[in-house]
Amino acid sequence: MGKIVTIHSYRGGTGKSNITVNIAANLAGQGKRVGLIDTDLSSPGAHILFNIPPEALAPTLNDYLRGECSLIDTIKTSSVDNLYFVPASPREIDVITIAKEGFVVEKLVDGCYQFLDDFNLDYLFIDTHPGLHEETLLLISISDLLAIVLRPDEQDFQGTAIMLDITRDRLGVDCALVLNLIPSYIEINALTEDCQKTYTASVLGALPHIEEFFGSKGIFSVQHPDLEISQMFQNIAKQLVLAVNNE
Numbered sequence: 369m370g371k372i373v374t375i376h377s378y379r380g381g382t383g384k385s386n387i388t389v390n391i392a393a394n395l396a397g398q399g400k401r402v403g404l405i406d407t408d409l410s411s412p413g414a415h416i417l418f419n420i421p422p423e424a425l426a427p428t429l430n431d432y433l434r435g436e437c438s439l440i441d442t443i444k445t446s447s448v449d450n451l452y453f454v455p456a457s458p459r460e461i462d463v464i465t466i467a468k469e470g471f472v473v474e475k476l477v478d479g480c481y482q483f484l485d486d487f488n489l490d491y492l493f494i495d496t497h498p499g500l501h502e503e504t505l506l507l508i509s510i511s512d513l514l515a516i517v518l519r520p521d522e523q524d525f526q527g528t529a530i531m532l533d534i535t536r537d538r539l540g541v542d543c544a545l546v547l548n549l550i551p552s553y554i555e556i557n558a559l560t561e562d563c564q565k566t567y568t569a570s571v572l573g574a575l576p577h578i579e580e581f582f583g584s585k586g587i588f589s590v591q592h593p594d595l596e597i598s599q600m601f602q603n604i605a606k607q608l609v610l611a612v613n614n615e
């Protein structure tokens with residue numbers, strides 16, 4: 369049975385989607401069968417990293433949730449072999465409809481299991497909308513690992529404590545941290561140790577703020593395999609595999 373990994377953060381813009389896509393691509397590059405589902409129905413964005421224009425996305429997760437197609441119909445291949453992607457719709461009407469009417473969370477969970485089973489995935493990555501919402505908590509509760517992404521600022525520190533309290537301590541889900549967007553004046557190893565101690569959680573990796581990475585389109589580590597950040601994603605993927613397999 370494949371593993372479900374949710375990548376989440378308390379606040380938006382921590383780098384969840386980029387980190388998810390790069391780790392997923394790394395594992396697919398190693399021959400694993402990997403799926404990624406964009407469950408951020410309020411502000412979808414992962415399709416940009418897969419270089420799929422909005423007009424080429426249909427059918428999307430939204431169509432599946434409305435009962436208009438099967439989840440399998442929504443799956444896209446990508447430029448990376450063995451990496452499959454389910455997009456959420458960025459169409460205005462779809463975003464507004466989700467905001468007004470919501471959706472049946474259990475159908476989303478069923479879709480995740482179908483993706484995992486029918487595509488014989490080793491890993492299914494769930495990219496999320498930030499914050500604590502009922503649908504995200506349900507997705508987290510079915511995950512083998514929750515990776516919480518945070519930046520080194522007070523609001524993320526406090527938010528991460530809340531997330532851990534609810535997900536690890538109350539739901540009993542295994543959790544790990546990824547530190548991101550670390551400014552150059554902060555010493556990365558010291559920060560990593562601090563977080564490990566403070567949260568009694570393992571840190572899968574810690575990424576500096578990298579100017580050329582900011583706002584990039586596509587899968588950065590695939591486009592720039594020789595840059596140090598690509599090696600960092602490879603290390604995070606390795607740590608994540610160990611954590612999800614409880615090794």
Ligand SMILES: Nc1ncnc2c1ncn2[C@@H]1O[C@H](COP(=O)(O)OP(=O)(O)OP(=O)(O)O)[C@@H](O)[C@H]1O
Nearest residue numbers: 380381382383384385386576577578581582583584
């Ligand atoms: N280590 C980094 N260095 C520089 N820029 C980064 C880094 N990590 C992420 N970014 C940039 O930060 C922005 C936000 O990243 P991303 O969209 O992945 O975050 P997110 O957590 O998924 O956001 P949202 O909560 O809106 O879904 C993007 O422009 C991305 O390129």
Ligand SMILES: [Mg+2]
Nearest residue numbers: 384385408413
């Ligand atoms: Mg995102």
